[in-house]
Amino acid sequence: MPQLTALDAQFLHFETATNIANIAGLAILEGDLNRADLQALLEQRLPYVPALRRKLAPVPLGLDHPYWEQEDDLDLDYHVREIGLPPPGDDHQLAEQVSRLHARRLDRSHPLWEIYLIHGLSGGRMGLYTKIHHAAVDGIGGADVLAALLDMGPTPAPPPAEEPEHDAPPPGRAEMLARGLARLAGNPAQALRFAARAMPHLDEIPVVSWVPGSGVVAGLARRVAGSGRAPDLPALPAPRTPFSGPISAHRRFAFVSLPLDEVKRVRKGFGVTVNDVVMAVCAGALRRWLAAHGGVPQQPLVAGVPFSLRAVGEDGPGNQVAFMTAPLAVHVDDPVERLHQVREAMQRIKDRFALAPARWLREFSESMPAALMGLASRSAFGLVGQTAPPINVAVSNVPGPQFPLYVCGARLLTHYPVSVITDVSGGVNITAFSYDGSLDIGVVTDRKMVPDAWELAGDLREALDDLLIAEENLPQ
Template sequence: MRQLSALDAQFLNFETATNVANVGGLSVLARDLPKEKVLDRLAERMAGVPQLRQRLVCVPFGLDHPYWADSDEVDLDQHVRELTLTPPGDDRQLAGRVARLHERRLDRTRPLWEMYVIHGLAGGRCALYTKVHHAAVDGLTGAEVLAALMDPTPGTVTGEPEAAPGLWRMLARSAWHLAANPAHLLRFAGEALPVLDQLPFFSRLPGARGLSRLMRREPLPELPDFSAPHTPLSGPVSSRRRYAFVELSLTDVKRVKNAFGVTVNDVVMALAASALRRWLMEHKALPEVPLVAGVPFSVRRQVGTDEGNQVSIMITQLPTHVADARQRLEAVSEAMRQIKERFALTPARLLRDLSESLPAALNGLADRAALDLVGRTAPPINVIVSNVPGPQFPLRIAGVRLLSHYPVSGVTDVSGGLNITAFSYNGRLDVGITACRELVPDAGAFSGYLREALDELKRRRRDTAGSRGHAAG
């Protein structure tokens, strides 16, 4: 049996009617894929993917975090459904249907995932939309769930069935974890105080910067002010979602990267900054200071385990206030360089130690109260922007070629009403835009803004190359 970590459990605790903890992806296929083939493939692969077969087992009275245990029988027909778009089956219809599916909470009495086979796309295409609860997966393990459908058939992978723990065993472990809570709190305090000024929310507490300087053994480079300006993206989110997606050329992104001596991630962040600048200007709400973005990243290698969520988040400035595209890219690159240097010195377990420092019975109340308070008063970030590298070769699902894979992410009261996540696949950059319908009703506009932002940087690249050519002549 495996128990949820405190961080895993937070994704359960945070969830409300409006803060829905679904993460997933939209895979577009070259031709139709019958539901029966999907069911057959899942049945073949379930033994190697515990997230597909395990359900939650709660500890009585919420005294400790829940456990994962194998379901006696997984009814795949309850998890895999199909629907058909009405003609013309265009991308806008597909995005609208995915938004409505994504906003629905998962049934916690069953394994926490659903899959939809979507027929009727223009050009004879088909789509698979998959959603999994964030308590069960982070970005890396979420990709592993999707990989269960991929060709070729992998080597036989089986996992030992995990039975539900007995009542007395759960209560004994609860007592042990309760006794360990103070140790986690002390470790968090010792490791966090020197870097308090770079942690989301904590950096905004009065005296945080001064206390961090006082506790450091060695001086560190100063970071800019990470106070998130108020924008229309901020505020409690509704229960309704908007979704859009766009394909960009990874080749073009790499050409821009090479021309300006930055990274692919820098270019993605700059594209997001440009699109946000355009949207804020359209809404007459562009701040005179940079936005603050949350950038999720994996700490799997640092913590040395593959179980549960192994994610943390960096905060960085998005220079939406900079008018020139090249200067905006350079500002993004410098901001990312600074924050990477600092986060390299930050203990990877900080977020986990903080999560484990409270008794589980209080964690749920504390998590929800903190989410509500921070979301309504002082959201620490304006937007989530993420870039996930993927395979640069074609894949197939049950014999059908995968054309693209767009992330479908989450928005919360704390993270803001917009999430832009990119996934690179086979020479493409597939970008998914997930938004709160009330805060960002026109999320589809970001597809065009991102294309225009890349075109602008491509023009600047050619101008730069031309200037070098004239100088050499």
């Protein structure tokens, strides 16, 4: 009888005609994949993938967060679809089709996922686009769901020997109402407890720390409690860019693969992490794009960077992710200095994150009455998006397996993330996924703000080249 957490429910509440909470991936496969074979594989595997066999069971009057209800009779003809590209079936046509699919909301009367087989891709390849609602999984959980459908060899593995677990049915309407009313009565006390615990840490919580006076209040509370101070972070006012503000209902998607050994060469040469290199490459690409479209701001962009809250080996349900903000040094011309500034910023963010774990975000969400969350989320998104968005761009880097994988015997060549843009996080999302020696990057943009996402994808390649040249010129 699983129930959505408040954080999971937020991804349902903020959806509008333009803010769509789909997270997805575009797999490029070698050869062609038969729809019937894929459905047969899914029929075997889905009983062991809870996120794909649950649908929403709303609480009457919206008094509480919805429950998940197990769907025992999945309609795979509905969930697994196929389309074809007209000749020549190039990557740009594929990306255009994915752009359209990604902008469509999922039907909440069904389990919240869809798979599209995309035939007709040139070079003897095919596309496999999989999308799932963010309320069901986060980025790491989504990768785990995909992994459950893949094999490490051309021959599909047999299903597990153990019987799959079954969810208990959700409570009846009367019990849902009773639980919702009890939760509503407890919200004020929970909010007070949260406020008391959070007071000494106001200057450590993203966004809240920018509110005037938060540092003074937090300092006084810490002196009373006798605790120390978190690492300082600079104030991060997000500069206006061509991709700031309310987004439209239309998307653009592009992708690029960068050799992982080149990324690691830069990492080793400059003594940084792979994630530092990825962030610096994104900063360099955005600088190039901005220089060609209105000018580079004189201050850093503000990047929204997700951090996983999952412990190593943990595969719990729902969203276990925090969204931190970091300066992205697009204003720095020199690629090496830009890399070092990115490294310093990411290290400070990690230090602060370690001292101020994002359980506060979950606790704050849980303290809000469920009946008000939908209106509050949509109102906040609309207001912030139209006035002063706190984030310019979302950037994410998800580590993946470094060996080949297969779907129904077809080898997975590349896997490009297709992520979320919103009014608050800006009209650009750049997400990287490392797989089998490649850094596969998906770029999602708002069609009106950044009409040509391929230009930005090409800038990523150029930004890595700048760092490779700098690494070659290092003194021996």
